[in-house]
Amino acid sequence: MGVIRNTKSVQLVTEFFNSTKEAIGVVDLVEKFSEQMNKSTIYRILDRLEDEGKVHAFLGVNGLKHYAKCKDCSHTEHVDVHPHFQCTTCGKVECVSYEISIPKLPNKNIAQAQLLLTGTCERCTS
Amino acid sequence: MGVIRNTKSVQLVTEFFNSTKEAIGVVDLVEKFSEQMNKSTIYRILDRLEDEGKVHAFLGVNGLKHYAKCKDCSHTEHVDVHPHFQCTTCGKVECVSYEISIPKLPNKNIAQAQLLLTGTCERCTS
DNA sequence: TCTTTAATGCAACTCAGTTGCAAAAATAAA
DNA sequence: TTTATTTTTGCAACTGAGTTGCATTAAAGA
Numbered sequence: 001m002g003v004i005r006n007t008k009s010v011q012l013v014t015e016f017f018n019s020t021k022e023a024i025g026v027v028d029l030v031e032k033f034s035e036q037m038n039k040s041t042i043y044r045i046l047d048r049l050e051d052e053g054k055v056h057a058f059l060g061v062n063g064l065k066h067y068a069k070c071k072d073c074s075h076t077e078h079v080d081v082h083p084h085f086q087c088t089t090c091g092k093v094e095c096v097s098y099e100i101s102i103p104k105l106p107n108k109n110i111a112q113a114q115l116l117l118t119g120t121c122e123r124c125t126s
Numbered sequence: 127m128g129v130i131r132n133t134k135s136v137q138l139v140t141e142f143f144n145s146t147k148e149a150i151g152v153v154d155l156v157e158k159f160s161e162q163m164n165k166s167t168i169y170r171i172l173d174r175l176e177d178e179g180k181v182h183a184f185l186g187v188n189g190l191k192h193y194a195k196c197k198d199c200s201h202t203e204h205v206d207v208h209p210h211f212q213c214t215t216c217g218k219v220e221c222v223s224y225e226i227s228i229p230k231l232p233n234k235n236i237a238q239a240q241l242l243l244t245g246t247c248e249r250c251t252s
Numbered sequence: 253t254c255t256t257t258a259a260t261g262c263a264a265c266t267c268a269g270t271t272g273c274a275a276a277a278a279t280a281a282a
Numbered sequence: 283t284t285t286a287t288t289t290t291t292g293c294a295a296c297t298g299a300g301t302t303g304c305a306t307t308a309a310a311g312a
Contacts, residue, residue: 006310007308009259026299037260038261038262040300041260063190065189065300083229100229100241102243107248108211113243115241117231117239118236118239120235122232122234129279130289131288165292167292170290189299191268191269
């Protein structure tokens with residue numbers, strides 16, 4: 001349970017997430033960095049960054065894992081309450097700054113809510 | 127694009143969904159009917175039932191496909207606007223009768239919303 | 253510089269879901 | 283009922299995301 005080491009690969013991934021506020025699917029990230037690092041490495045780096053709260057993870061419409069770094073992501077414990085939006089035309093995925101209201105259910109204890117919105121983004125809405 | 131044939135396997139699956147209002151993961155369904163029918167058959171039957179609007183599909187927390195037949199499921203075109211709840215202790219998954227309000231996003235056209243609630247159910251909440 | 257410990261690459265694996273194809277079972281037609 | 287047509291099924295092989303064991307490499311600390 002040591003410290004995250006500042007390797008070349010970690011730097012590359014971190015820089016990427018600092019450069020965009022969009023979310024990205026792990027598969028795309030693996031493809032993007034296919035020359036620089038191994039698939040396993042990416043999965044493991046993302047795990048560590050998530051543990052540290054540097055990025056947060058969620059599932060896209062197809063059930064594929066996505067990661068993003070949003071403004072909420074610097075807190076020690078990231079509580080993922082904001083929705084995500086995925087464009088069904090261009091595939092773009094992003095965090096939505098909008099606090100969703102979690103419904104109360106009788107006798108149930110709701111710990112987390114994941115809201116995924118799908119449709120067409122500004123560019124793809126004709 | 128013919129009619130759905132009323133095979134033994136279709137009957138079994140249909141009866142199952144009529145007997146419960148809970149949702150079930152495809153993996154569990156394959157296990158449940160492992161003696162009666164093949165894995166591919168289940169996947170294909172579920173596809174057909176979904177096309178017909180007899181059941182609806184959604185993804186659980188782990189990204190695994192789940193199906194359920196709820197009261198909304200007899201309409202010709204099923205619009206899946208209700209949330210789902212998954213108990214992190216016992217694993218039970220169910221539809222929640224609660225109309226969620228889809229947030230409007232500027233310049234975006236939101237076609238669908240998927241809300242997944244996780245926590246502990248009535249039985250597992252101590 | 254040396255030592256310790258974490259991170260990486262690689263290859264092999266797991267597991268959900270899909271697919272091609274021949275055989276079997278429903279439905280429609282005769 | 284029998285025959286012809288078309289959908290379903292079983293099977294086995296495959297795809298693709300994500301994981302893992304292990305030997306090697308590279309950080310960080312002393």
